[in-house]
Amino acid sequence: QKEVEQNSGPLSVPEGAIASLNCTYSDRGSQSFFWYRQYSGKSPELIMSIYSNGDKEDGRFTAQLNKASQYVSLLIRDSQPSDSATYLCAVNKSSASKIIFGSGTRLSIRP
């Protein structure tokens, strides 16, 4: 079982719609959860951090965490063409400083 699993996509969403990205993780003791955005040829950019169960909203982004189901999601409202990128789910394992990344979901916003 992969430590952090994401659907590779591509996920195609019309402009203005909600994009929903999902991620599951295997280490039940994981403490911190992150979403990064990575444009082609660029470095990962931190867009959301979430540490406790429930929803966390920041602008057009909402992260959702369900530790019982070992599931993290990211919702992007009012999707824009500039949101087209690969979204990386990342998890900080228990008793560790490193982040484990998923392989990423490629999101394409179509005009």
Add this chain to the structure above:
Amino acid sequence: EPEVTQTPSHQVTQMGQEVILRCVPISNHLYFYWYRQILGQKVEFLVSFYNNEISEKSEIFDDQFSVERPDGSNFTLKIRSTKLEDSAMYFCASSAAEAWGQYFGPGTRLTVT
């Protein structure tokens, strides 16, 4: 807004040569990291560094790799004898506290020929 910087942006070296990749983390951050990303693959953890010592390293980070904080601002990754399979993007990252979000630099593209 403070950011992580890395130099050089692109390094080409011959197999067997030593390379040093340089990073300046965000100034008030205490935790420093190196990751790599082989083209088309996922981001992989190499090493974390705190209080002037390695706190964790992956199986990739073998005896050919070392890290150093030579002064109050720089953080370096040295590869002693490069191999073809070391060709990748190398990202430096820093965080204010353990288990907090990590901020990545723009990366150094290492090409080993």
